[in-house]
Amino acid sequence: xxLPDHEAALAEAARVLAPGGALVVREFxxxxxxxxxxxxxxxxxxxxxxxxxxxxxxxxxxxVGLDPRIVDRGFGYTVAGVRR
Numbered sequence: 008x009x010l011p012d013h014e015a016a017l018a019e020a021a022r023v024l025a026p027g028g029a030l031v032v033r034e035f036x037x038x039x040x041x042x043x044x045x046x047x048x049x050x051x052x053x054x055x056x057x058x059x060x061x062x063x064x065x066x067x068x069x070x071v072g073l074d075p076r077i078v079d080r081g082f083g084y085t086v087a088g089v090r091r
Contacts, residue, residue, distance in 0.1 A: 008034065008035065008049075008056040008057055008058045008059070009054070009056055010057075011055075013057065013059065013067060014067065014070075014071070017030075017067055017068060017070075017071045017073075018071045020071075021068075021071040021072050021073050021088075021090055024073075024090040025090065026090055026091070027089060027090065028089070028090050029087055029088065029089050029090075030068070030073060030087070030088045030090075031078075031085065031086075031087045031088075032064060032085070032086050032087075032088075033083060033084070033085050034058070034059065034061075034064065034083070034084060034085075034086070035058060035082060035083055035084075036058075036060055036061060036080065036081065036082060036083075036084050037058035037059075037060060038060050039081065039082045040082075041082040042058065042082055045058075046058055061077045061080055061084045061086055062077070064086045065077055065086050065088075068086065068088035069088075072090060072091055073088030073089060073090055073091070074088060074089045074090075074091055075087070075088040076088075076089075
């Protein structure tokens with residue numbers, strides 16, 4: 008959530024992965040009650056954080072050629088994407 012360009016970072020990760028390689032991202036869900044607090048707190052102290060929901064991260068991984076799976080959900084969630 009601290010990367011200025013999520014799409015470019017995901018595209019570069021997908022580019023350097025070998026076919027069948029995996030990218031695993033552990034992140035905080037901005038739609039979870041604790042996630043909303045985290046987002047508000049980071050913005051209150053001047054951070055330009057951009058959080059993605061699990062579904063949005065999975066869609067972004069799909070868009071760069073990864074086969075995404077949401078491994079778990081909650082305040083902290085995990086999405087794994089395997090290069091096609």
